[in-house]
Amino acid sequence: MTKRKPGIFSATKAVKANARERVGQPKASRVVADKPGTGRQAKHKPKLEQVIQQEE
Numbered sequence: 165m166t167k168r169k170p171g172i173f174s175a176t177k178a179v180k181a182n183a184r185e186r187v188g189q190p191k192a193s194r195v196v197a198d199k200p201g202t203g204r205q206a207k208h209k210p211k212l213e214q215v216i217q218q219e220e
Contacts, residue, residue, distance in 0.1 A: 210218075
């Protein structure tokens, strides 16, 4: 078997690893949606017959 190559040094990864050792792992974040989804029905235009029935 061939010898495994050492990985390329990345300063960013080294700094982040050092910070994790000192401070600890950051808490997982969750993305908050600004507005709720409109749903499937709002994606399609209403048919002409439906528009006429709503006006009556």
